[in-house]
Amino acid sequence: MQLTEPHLDIKRQELAKKYARLTRRLSLIELAVVGTLLLVLVFSGVSARMSYFLSFPQPWASALYFMILVVVLGIIIMPLTYYQGFILPRRYGLSTQKLGAWLADRAKASALGVLLGLGIVIVVYWLLDRFSDVWWLWAGILLLLLSLLLTRLTPTLLLPIFFKLEPLDNLELKQRLMNLAKRARAQTVGVFTMNLSSKSTTANAMLAGLGKTRSITLSDTLLQQYTTEEIEVILAHELGHHLHRDIPKLIAVQAVMFLLAFYLADLVLRASLMPLDFQGIAAVAAFPLLLLSLGAFGLIVTPLINAYSRYLETSADEAALELTADPQAFITAMTKLTDQNLAVADPSRWVEFLFYDHPPYTKRVGLARRYNLRTHQGG
Numbered sequence: 391m392q393l394t395e396p397h398l399d400i401k402r403q404e405l406a407k408k409y410a411r412l413t414r415r416l417s418l419i420e421l422a423v424v425g426t427l428l429l430v431l432v433f434s435g436v437s438a439r440m441s442y443f444l445s446f447p448q449p450w451a452s453a454l455y456f457m458i459l460v461v462v463l464g465i466i467i468m469p470l471t472y473y474q475g476f477i478l479p480r481r482y483g484l485s486t487q488k489l490g491a492w493l494a495d496r497a498k499a500s501a502l503g504v505l506l507g508l509g510i511v512i513v514v515y516w517l518l519d520r521f522s523d524v525w526w527l528w529a530g531i532l533l534l535l536l537s538l539l540l541t542r543l544t545p546t547l548l549l550p551i552f553f554k555l556e557p558l559d560n561l562e563l564k565q566r567l568m569n570l571a572k573r574a575r576a577q578t579v580g581v582f583t584m585n586l587s588s589k590s591t592t593a594n595a596m597l598a599g600l601g602k603t604r605s606i607t608l609s610d611t612l613l614q615q616y617t618t619e620e621i622e623v624i625l626a627h628e629l630g631h632h633l634h635r636d637i638p639k640l641i642a643v644q645a646v647m648f649l650l651a652f653y654l655a656d657l658v659l660r661a662s663l664m665p666l667d668f669q670g671i672a673a674v675a676a677f678p679l680l681l682l683s684l685g686a687f688g689l690i691v692t693p694l695i696n697a698y699s700r701y702l703e704t705s706a707d708e709a710a711l712e713l714t715a716d717p718q719a720f721i722t723a724m725t726k727l728t729d730q731n732l733a734v735a736d737p738s739r740w741v742e743f744l745f746y747d748h749p750p751y752t753k754r755v756g757l758a759r760r761y762n763l764r765t766h767q768g769g
Contacts, residue, residue: 393718393762396725398735398751406732409482414745416474420467425685427463431678432666441675449515451674456511459678460504471496479590484732487589495589498551510536514680518672526652533652534645538600545582545598545605553584558608563618567606567625573713574629581606583613592731595621597628600637616726619719623710624727630709636702643698647691655683692744699747707749707757715765717758724754 431437440458444451476492479485487495513532517525540548549555558564558581571578579602586594586609593612599605606628612621631637659671659680668676711717728735728751735751742750749757 393721393759396722398725399729402729402732403735405482406728406734409478409484409732410734410737410741412478413474414741416470416478420470420474421689423467423470424463425682427466428678428682428685432676432682437678438667438675441673444674448519448672448674449512452515452677453508453512455674455677456508457504460507464500482732484591485589486587486591491589495552502548502551506536515672522671526656527649529652530645530649533648534641537644538641542600542603544603545607546603549584549598549607552589553586554588555582555584555607557581558583558613560613563613563621566618566622570622570626570713571606571629574626574633574709576629576632577604579603579605581608583608583610585610587611587614593727595624595628597625597632611730615730616723617719619714619716620723620726623714623716623719624723626710626713627703627706629713630706631702633709633713634702634705636706639702643695647695651684651687654687655680658683696745696747697743700742700749703748704753704757707754708761711758711761717762720758721755724751724758 431440440455441451444454446454475496476485476487476489480487485492510533514525514529517528517532521528545555558567564581567581568578576597578597579599582605584607586592591611592609593615594609595612596607597604598607606625608621608625612624616624656671659668659676662668662676662679663670666676666679707720711720714720727733733751734741737746737750
């Protein structure tokens with residue numbers, strides 16, 4: 391079958407490259423600001439002096455330290471957050487939110503983040519104080535369990551905080567998607583739509599939740615601008631992850647990363663006791679060093695995790711093509727998504743290696759072309 395080759399919007403690609411460069415630079419600036427503050431706290435002695443005013447039992451001392459850090463960092467990076475989160479997406483046509491709505495969403499996201507962070511700090515320092523030899527093991531396990539819980543609660547608790555979810559009223563499309571899920575042996579509780587257009591011009595689809603909460607969620611922007619075949623192939627990609635058991639694989643990788651991160655942080659804390667004159671690995675003065683250790687580990691392993699993620703995403707693309715046998719719809723859907731979501735179609739190798747957790751457009755379209763050649767020309 392001869393494929394019709396859609397063309398990317400050249401002007402959108404120029405915008406995408408500018409937007410990507412700006413967002414990367416702003417993210418690096420934010421990272422540098424946070425890292426510098428933590429380094430100053432640790433190596434200037436400020437953290438040690440602060441500990442005299444936080445003479446509470448653990449984990450409450452570190453919990454208070456965490457809240458102080460949240461407030462101070464929030465104030466310092468507020469201009470960056472505002473520019474990157476509100477000004478830039480509106481300037482490039484990706485956001486439709488007014489300032490008040492954006493601030494409300496930021497407040498909700500910040501409240502959730504602070505509550506989760508505070509809970510994690512309390513549990514980690516309780517473990518540090520009482521099980522100093524194996525705290526890293528229990529901390530890794532508990533963080534993994536929390537991650538699984540949040541994944542399970544995404545469609546029923548987290549998404550509704552930010553978006554209005556409603557059952558899909560297009561019965562024909564719903565039946566097609568449910569049949570597709572059955573072919574992929576994925577049990578779902580229903581098909582829902584979310585009002586993404588109230589905040590953004592982008593499009594998205596997801597298979598969210600775990601077990602009895604797993605559901606298909608489509609953005610209204612997807613329903614408005616994509617054909618049934620394109621929506622089907624986009625969802626087939628998500629179902630490909632289920633078909634290949636990618637979720638258990640990612641959970642296993644996540645478990646290893648959590649355990650390794652906390653174990654290495656334990657080594658760093660113990661090595662710092664003499665040079666930095668900390669009273670113990672659970673000392674409140676060492677709290678910024680714990681954050682630095684975890685953050686540094688995350689920076690180092692992120693490109694490797696991204697590489698593994700790209701491998702899984704490519705496998706999911708292959709599954710989407712096998713499930714739908716429609717490379718034409720796959721290519722047109724990828725073209726629309728790339729233009730609409732302002733994604734760079736062909737980034738440099740280094741940019742892809744360092745920042746991309748999905749294969750870029752050119753590689754995904756190339757995969758569909760090879761599939762078409764293999765299935766229709768016997769290649």
